[in-house]
Amino acid sequence: KREDLGQMTVAEAAKTPRFWLLWFMMFINISSGIMLISVASPIAQDKVGMTVAMAATVVAIMGFFNGFGRIFWSGISDYIGRENMFLIFFSVQTVLFFFMPNISNPVLFQIFLYIIVSMYGGGFSCLPAFIGDIFGTKQLGAIHGCILTAWSCAGVFGPMMVSAILDATSSYNMTFYVFTVLLALAFGTAVLMKLNIKKVRSEEEQQQMKAA
Numbered sequence: 001k002r003e004d005l006g007q008m009t010v011a012e013a014a015k016t017p018r019f020w021l022l023w024f025m026m027f028i029n030i031s032s033g034i035m036l037i038s039v040a041s042p043i044a045q046d047k048v049g050m051t052v053a054m055a056a057t058v059v060a061i062m063g064f065f066n067g068f069g070r071i072f073w074s075g076i077s078d079y080i081g082r083e084n085m086f087l088i089f090f091s092v093q094t095v096l097f098f099f100m101p102n103i104s105n106p107v108l109f110q111i112f113l114y115i116i117v118s119m120y121g122g123g124f125s126c127l128p129a130f131i132g133d134i135f136g137t138k139q140l141g142a143i144h145g146c147i148l149t150a151w152s153c154a155g156v157f158g159p160m161m162v163s164a165i166l167d168a169t170s171s172y173n174m175t176f177y178v179f180t181v182l183l184a185l186a187f188g189t190a191v192l193m194k195l196n197i198k199k200v201r202s203e204e205e206q207q208q209m210k211a212a
Contacts, residue, residue: 029090029186033116046172048105066118077130
């Protein structure tokens with residue numbers, strides 16, 4: 001098990017690039033999840049021809065995968081590392097969002113939908129441990145609360161973006177492409193996070209070697 005990157009207060013954490021990289025990563029992951037949840041039913045009916053009852057069932061099943069993803073992905077993150085887990089989240093979601101507008105098969109549509117929603121939930125469950133990894137547990141609760149402001153911002157941004165694009169284009173397709181770009185940016189942010197963590201660990205190792 002690798003050691004945490006120090007023990008920081010909220011004020012100290014907020015001065016690091018890692019804090020704002022993680023905030024942006026959560027903002028995009030949550031925005032994308034909320035966006036998909038908000039349009040799942042109408043898309044299921046318009047795109048793949050589901051009835052109202054079938055679409056409602058799909059939305060209900062999404063709740064299960066939201067919860068399942070929190071357990072499944074957080075468990076995997078214990079083995080591969082949180083920074084790698086978010087790289088997987090954003091790379092997979094970028095691909096799925098890009099192809100989603102062209103899917104007409106109900107089964108494939110649901111598979112894509114459930115994978116994305118599971119990763120939306122997984123982001124939440126991985127967050128506390130990720131904060132502990134990069135800021136320690138000294139003020140983990142307070143830092144977690146600050147990072148979760150991304151949730152409230154995403155709760156406003158996601159639906160507003162969907163509504164604005166739908167009004168402008170009368171189609172959900174462009175919404176998926178816009179969020180594909182945002183997820184690609186989040187992937188780049190996750191890469192920067194991994195590089196930053198690697199740099200900090202390297203500096204710590206050098207300091208330990210000098211002290212020895």
